[in-house]
Amino acid sequence: MLRLSWSTFRERWQLFIGATLTVCLGVALVQSSLLILVSAAVGGYVEAIALLGITLGISAFLAVFIVSSTFAFTVAQRRRDLALLRLTGAARGQVRRLLLSEATLLGLLGTALGVPLGLLVMRAQSWLLRDLGFVPAEFAPRWQGWILAVSAGIGLGVAVSGVLAASRRAAKVRPLEALRDTGEAARVMTGLRWFFGILFLAGSVSLVIVSSFAGPEGAIPLAVNAALTAAVALSALSPLVVPLIGRVFGVALRGSTLGGLAQANLWDGVRRSASTAAPLIVLVALLLGQSGTLLSIGEAGQVEQRRDLRGDLVVTAQGQTGAASVPGVDVAAPQLRLPVRTTTTTYEGDGEYETEADNVDALVVDPAAYARTHRAEPVAGSLTRLRGNTVAVTADSGFPLGTTVDARIGDRDVPLRVVAVLPMTFAGGSMLLPVDAVPAAVAARAPSETIVRLAPGADAGAVRGALGEFGEVRTLEEWIDQSASRQQQVSTGIMTVILGLAGLYALIAVVNAVVIAAAERRREFAVARMSGLTRGQVVRLALLESWAVAAIGLVLGGLAGAGTWVGIGAATERIAGQSTIVVPWTLLGVVVAGALLVVGATSVWTAWSATRARPVSLAGAAE
Amino acid sequence: MTAPLSTELGRRAGGGPAAVELRDVSRHYGTKHDLVRALDGVSVAFAEGSWTAVMGPSGSGKSTLLHCAAGLERVSGGQVLLTGDDITAADDAALTRLRRSRIGFVFQSFNLIGSLTAEQNVALPLKLAGQRVPARQVRQVLASVGLDERRRHRPRELSGGQQQRVAIARAMVTRPSVLFADEPTGALDSASARQVLRLLREMVDRAGQTIVMVTHDPAAAASADSVMFLSDGRIVDHAAAPTAAEVAERLARLEA
């Protein structure tokens, strides 16, 4: 049996290399994300931990999804071979054992290559984190011995579980199928596809509903999850869409022979098209869902600030400023940005306490001035009581009015009583402290902005000039725009960390699927050429078909991604009072062009090399 | 309409059960409204040690007959017996065992595994059956089809006739009681075809092999012991040891 695997390997190396590659990259990515996450957790880099958690989740998901769909695809591609084995006397169990032992071998090989590659990926990933400022410059992830077991488990686990269902289906292949040229099983929409498609569709709809109730913190992971579940659902259901897209292409290219042929091939190769589109669906869904969510949150924050802030000028400086005493200034509301570490202790029963630490960016304010420059009213308590060791929190902080927040400010532990609860906000700034809760030395070093309202009739130019001695002065409008573009930068950073390498993985999977799909078509191409198509026409035909497949991936991935925007639209409506959905048009354009380019180029290349041999030598010989 | 012709073909030695017997076998395809009767009440017995050719116009049900007789295709009605055992309702495991020991196949498209050498292709059925594979036996079988020297070659390095002979060797290595062949010479030039037919003749004469062979070629049919003719899923004629000219003439009458 192993001899058979080995010789099959030499024959169909594209399939096996492709499958091994997906395992290898998946293992590397998960291993690296996990190691970095563990190191960040040990170091207490809270901001990075949340991000890395999402990154790890996406990596693990992609590893499972891409490996299992690639393995299932390679098995489906070998249907005719397997039927031939059955014809020669192989029992169903033997076919399954053959496929499972192959998967084990490939899983092991992929792991063996993935572990060292994971170290390189780890370097790249932690460089990215340092470069984007999510972790300090001295951050270096540490190797853990146990990770080998995890990586091996992942590599073997995803490979074998990916083949499990496919091998059961393959074992049912009828020996007679070896005699028919169209090896594809008639029924592509299996019960399993319907089951997973509907299950995950329901899951993603519920996630979208949940995310519409989420605060800004929860929105990003929820959007990612919704996009991923929707992507799984639509990949499972994609065979339903393939013929539709085929028809669209048929109509668009009416009258052209190649167009008709491409449509027929799409209808005939539904499984192939669906499998090729699967990784693209996930990639597009992730990119669009994620960036749409981030952009919408940023936009909602900006809308909020425009509505909430009452002021004319903003002075950016360090510590308190003397802005209030400048002639012509009616109110000067300073807010100092101060990192505060809060700890929450919950009683778990049995004398066990669970302590959780959180780093928040608190704003140190003068409550009276704050109230005069912000329109938002507390939903509970009052800002006038913000004196001494007290705090005002937002509604999603989890601290009710009257409770105590254990905070560490500078190097002092301070218990802060919650005296006011502010409405939830997208603009950030989750905690307000009174000036007297903070040591003067700490406050003096904190970066600050002071929102200034001019007295009626004051000369804006003169005040602006006078304020210049404290720091940089902008109009409120300029300042909001500037903080929006800073927010944008942070969002891009988040996207890069979460999706940079994972996106690359998905992209490689897309290329891989196109290569695997073409590997089995040599004979078909040869027959097409024998029946009169030139080599150029065959290549163009392959290009057309691959674009149709890319269109399927783009449409379904776009649907999955756009579905998540519904949730964020509802969330912004609820929190900011105005539904903001920002469609990432630029990215959308890049994704569409990129997908057509990558898929098209790969398919041209594979079709060109698949037609290198003279057609007779392939069409004549049985395989 | 004439009643379906019940046919018994070939010599019967001592009245034992036929190697293969079809009793009133039907095979329908498609839906109720669009029904194709590929086989329509066929009864036929192929005697042990006989070589029967099956002929008929394209689409007359020859391949279907072969597939049903070999247990590759389920019948819609009737019974299939293999040396007296009813295999009509056999499960997959039983059919797999049959393929390993009692049935051999040869097809027009040689259906060799491209990644295996001739030798490995021939040894494959024994390996799949979990038997030890004596290299000598494999070489002997390959030698019997005249391909001992080419045993290390892969199918694509062999000519069509050579590939078909490897396929015959693979079918014979398990010493099946019946060899089913669907247009075994269909893809071959006349010289290679003659060589393959000579090979089949030797197997029948020397080892008493039972062969059921579908063919379009009157010359190939004339090499068999007897010929049966199918049309529209029914047996319409048969002839014992006809000449190629006789076969061609009867076929022409059918196709007219």
Ligand SMILES: Nc1ncnc2c1ncn2[C@@H]1O[C@H](COP(=O)(O)OP(=O)(O)OP(=O)(O)O)[C@@H](O)[C@H]1O
């Ligand atoms: N899987 C199938 N589904 C539907 N119809 C089928 C199927 N297989 C065969 N048929 C039909 O059954 C009839 C008999 O087919 P069969 O392949 O047995 O013909 P044949 O005599 O072998 O023809 P040829 O000489 O061309 O090979 C044909 O009309 C064919 O269209």
Ligand SMILES: [Mg+2]
């Ligand atoms: Mg036929």
